[in-house]
Amino acid sequence: MSNEYRHILVAVDLTKDSHLVLKRALPIAERNGAKISIMHTLEPLGFAYGGDIPMDLTSIQEQLDGHARERLSDIATPHGISAADQHVVVGMPDSEIQRFAKERQVDLIVVGSHGRHGFALLLGSTSTGVLHGAECDVLAVRVGNDKTAAE
Template sequence: MPAAVLIPCRLRILIIGKKEIMDSYQHILLAVDVSEHDDQVIRKAKHLADIFHAKLSIIHVLDDIPMPDTAYGTIIPLHEVSSYELLEKEKSSFMQIGNRLGVDASCRWMVWGVPEEEIVRIAEREHIDLIIVGSHGRHGLALLLGSTANSVLHHAKCDVMAIRLREETGREQSIRENGERSITNLNPEIA
């Protein structure tokens, strides 16, 4: 039997021998945006890393939080203090993701720059086999201008997997933002 067989059906399915699967990806880079709800991307990246027995690394690129100039003891204006707090919140969220995935500290990158450029730069430097990014499935003007996922796809020298992000319902967003975990009591007699 050949190592890989393409079976004609409604969906194209590529059956790959066990050896080819195990040798496919050795190092996966997950690009996360901690300000968005990308648990589905995180779960899929972890699943793929487990399937391939691959090393998993994560990256978060900061591109639009202004940094205060405090090198000479400058007083930080109030709006910059809130920027610092936002940066600390993003750092904390990023560390939680890394901890949840069991990613070694040496395989976590939180860097400043243009997201698509930094993702590709780290992927090349670290010899990444697969980059996983979330994709919003943009339309209209956003589609014409491009996206991080699209730019990474066209500039990376390795495979790129774009996972379409499912839109949250209002209830899901409320639960995520407020940590709401209560279950509505359906029996009016129980208070």
């Protein structure tokens, strides 16, 4: 198995911690001469509300998509990641990240992890779902704790 990465996918949730996740991936990409793609996954509004809302949610979903694209650009563009390598997709985060990685021949996925314990761990997280279904290496970057908040 090679330690050389050619395509790194950074999956972010668009919180302030997203910068920390990208910051961890950048030197790995630089050392390996790897391409970086960055993505955010929006869950469909129908999933959140069980599809029982008797109204068309298309315009709201489009607004959420536009806002996500702006936030993703704010995170990625200052680091030289082109708009073509910034992706917002709609679906379940862990499966969309895995699908993207497989289709685009990603060999490293970098994702944030809150390091939850107890009930939160049992309920699962995106990073856990990605780890268990990925066909490539996964780097889970610890975020959202006192140490990273101080950085």
